[in-house]
Amino acid sequence: MTEGVEIERKFLVERPPADLDAHPSREIEQGYLAITDDVEVRVRRYGDHSFLTVKSSGNESRIEEEIKIEGRRFDALWPLTDGRRVEKRRYAIPAPGGLTIELDVYHGRLSGLLTAEIEFESLADATSFDPPGWLGPDVTDDPRYKNKRLATQGLPA
């Protein structure tokens, strides 16, 4: 999830597939402990796994370290992310061409938002991707839907 450059597209979703609950899903809780000019520190629980990640926020040489932590540490640190959280359930939905659509249904302060992400092997695959009808507007390059922005600013107006 953190190695190399990901080729992804992101869409808004207004109405998810009717059989949503038939697909495997995991709860994701992500919160920022600290955001400074230089550094971001966040904790993330993904199903049964918890991580603490430190990232440089500068533009030059990018540093990112993802450290696996115990669930009890996640629980202890979570209160420090108050007001800087993204909470969502992620569904894995198969799509043509062996692709997987990751549909995120947000809770908490972001309740009502649904987004879908698809990761591609190449830029050519990404541009030629023909989205199924239930995917809404492409927001791949819209900064308002970045995780950090959603966590700190909430739902786009």
Add this chain to the structure above:
Amino acid sequence: MTEGVEIERKFLVERPPADLDAHPSREIEQGYLAITDDVEVRVRRYGDHSFLTVKSSGNESRIEEEIKIEGRRFDALWPLTDGRRVEKRRYAIPAPGGLTIELDVYHGRLSGLLTAEIEFESLADATSFDPPGWLGPDVTDDPRYKNKRLATQGLPA
């Protein structure tokens, strides 16, 4: 090092004992990744051990999690602490009454500073402690000699 309340006294040192190098010592490198109103995140290498610590900086219910990390992670994160570091060699010097004086000889930006800390079992022991002649002024309550202040502001004027 992080459980409960420590009873400590801290002194400035102008001239360390002549036999300093006869005492066991370890290098300590500590740097802040992020300092915000709510949270501090720092990395620390103490001899062969490395840690990442997240602390609430608020006054109410205090949260502190010290996470052991691999040396290679410390190395990767260290550049992100530039300008917010304390680097020192800590000598353990025995003192009467089974006490240990931890003498810190600072390097880098803090070069020239020497401090000594002694940890006590009780407040009574701390107040009745008779410092050896080589310990200078008591700076236990002087905020200028706190680690965070030294790391971010450098040597007191």
